Amino acid sequence: MTGNSGFLAIATVIGLVLASPANAEGSERGRGDQLRGVQLAANDGHDHGPDDKSHFEVKSFSTVKEAWSFLATATAEAEKLLADGKVEPIHELAEQIGGAVHTLEDKSDMVTGDAKKKLAAALKQLDKAADELHHSAESNDADAVALNLKKVKGLLPLVQSLYPDGTL
Structure with missing residues (x-):
């Protein structure tokens, strides 16, 4: 035994x-x-490990207006890239879009009351859509990129409507 x-x-x-x-x-x-x-x-921090050098330094935006301007430009650029069949560069754009969304989350003190709650929910959805866009572009899945880019673009008018006039 x-x-x-x-x-x-x-x-x-x-x-x-x-x-x-x-x-x-x-x-x-x-x-x-x-x-x-x-x-x-399982990791929302996008840490792909020490051997993965394919990620990009996320831009920082000093104002919501700057972040919003970038969102408009980046989504238009992503649409053009997708139309040209170039999915790979959308990966970096999607990460930058996520950075712009985080700026909106952090610096939107001018939004108050019920609009503030709605904005928080809309930005959470936008952040999730940007993350899905990032992962689909990283996987080089053009169909998923198209769907996720549509989600991102679809949320932009809602987000914009929650800011006071002239803010963005």
Whole structure:
């Protein structure tokens, strides 16, 4: 019986080592994007790991007007790129769109009352749509990019309507 207990202990230790996060990280490199995709789905921070250099520095915007102007320009540019069959560059634009949305979330103090609550909800939806656009462009899925770009563009008039006249 003692021999079986020793074997069981060794088997347990080996199982724990194989299941450890450090070992999983090492095996991620061997299995590539399969595990990386799972990691992305669970990580809203867009941390693709230390080996992934394909992400871009997100622009910062000092005012809501600057962020809004960028949103209008970037969505128009993304539409043109998509029409030309160029999905890859939309990946960076989508990340920048997300940065502009975050600026709107952080600097929209001029919106008050019920409009403030509606704006928070609309910006949350816009952020989600921008994230979906980012991931679909990253996957080079033109159909999903078209759908997600439509979502982003569809939310813009709602967001704009919640700001006081002349703000954007």
